[in-house]
Amino acid sequence: MTQLTSSLMLVLLSVSTLGWADSGETCVIITGLGGMPEYEENFEKWGTSIETICRDELKARVHRLDARTQRRTDVLSVFETAAADQNQTVWLFLIGHGTFDGRDYKFNIKGPDLTGNDLVSFFNALGSARIRAVVATSSSGGLIEELSGPNRVVITATKSDRERQPPLFLSFFIEGAGAAEADVNKDGKVSIQEVFAFSEQKLATWYEDRGRIQTEHPILDDSSHQASLAYLSSPPEQAYRSLEARNLAPQRQDLERSIEDLKLRKGDLSSAEYYQQLEKLLVELAALNERIRQLEGEE
Numbered sequence: 001m002t003q004l005t006s007s008l009m010l011v012l013l014s015v016s017t018l019g020w021a022d023s024g025e026t027c028v029i030i031t032g033l034g035g036m037p038e039y040e041e042n043f044e045k046w047g048t049s050i051e052t053i054c055r056d057e058l059k060a061r062v063h064r065l066d067a068r069t070q071r072r073t074d075v076l077s078v079f080e081t082a083a084a085d086q087n088q089t090v091w092l093f094l095i096g097h098g099t100f101d102g103r104d105y106k107f108n109i110k111g112p113d114l115t116g117n118d119l120v121s122f123f124n125a126l127g128s129a130r131i132r133a134v135v136a137t138s139s140s141g142g143l144i145e146e147l148s149g150p151n152r153v154v155i156t157a158t159k160s161d162r163e164r165q166p167p168l169f170l171s172f173f174i175e176g177a178g179a180a181e182a183d184v185n186k187d188g189k190v191s192i193q194e195v196f197a198f199s200e201q202k203l204a205t206w207y208e209d210r211g212r213i214q215t216e217h218p219i220l221d222d223s224s225h226q227a228s229l230a231y232l233s234s235p236p237e238q239a240y241r242s243l244e245a246r247n248l249a250p251q252r253q254d255l256e257r258s259i260e261d262l263k264l265r266k267g268d269l270s271s272a273e274y275y276q277q278l279e280k281l282l283v284e285l286a287a288l289n290e291r292i293r294q295l296e297g298e299e
Helices: 003-014 037-057 072-085 116-125 140-147 169-177 192-209 243-264 271-295
Strands: 025-031 061-066 089-095 098-100 105-107 130-136 152-156 219-221 231-233
Touching (some): 025 037, 025 072, 037 089, 037 231, 105 116, 105 140, 130 140, 140 152, 140 219, 152 192, 169 192, 169 243, 192 219, 192 231
Parallel strands (some): 025 061, 130 152
Antiparallel strands (some): 098 105, 152 219
């Protein structure tokens, strides 16, 4: 088997098309290296949630890559495939760790990193397609100027390349995609603009409530004013049957996010502190989940 054939098979195995209907939309989701297993657990969890949104809500053709094991050549091959789809709308989600060396943005993957220039080339290859990009990495704000353009909505987790801490932004973005609260105009659909506004406010409140300096400030670039018409999901009005379970849902969301946040801060804590805090949160979450199951009448 040639190296080219092996690479092609790897790319094909990475592409998920389950639930694809001819909606005219394509989603490319790439989860990258995190440097620590705890970071990568978050990235994988968020990537799976985004894939569910793309498949179930957008009815899009989904290309999912795990760039912990796949290389830049594999990513570029998927970019070529996505461009060949010739769909009207292309979504790109980058989930992982980004850096900026003063000249170029880099998304950390196995082997040579994916670069800002690679993303620019991909966007240019898409021609007149509508592009919706969510770059949920550190230092992602450095990409705004490069990626901005007609028919493009670009969201970055940070406002500049100098915000280098692992961002929690995508956790709030995913919550917003499934929250009736995010549907501000009550049209039964949530646009990317509404999800961004929800996420931005929730993120700021998260830091403020904990007395912490906010280390990430997301940006939405929408030069063609399309964000309000780029619909991401149709959230249910009620996810739970019982009123008590609905009242406990925000507490569960808060505990789950606290665990995600703790994983991103592991490097700042001693091993004993980290695992003590993690155990406490996991025990609280398990008890709360059991309570919600009982209220919902589940075994």
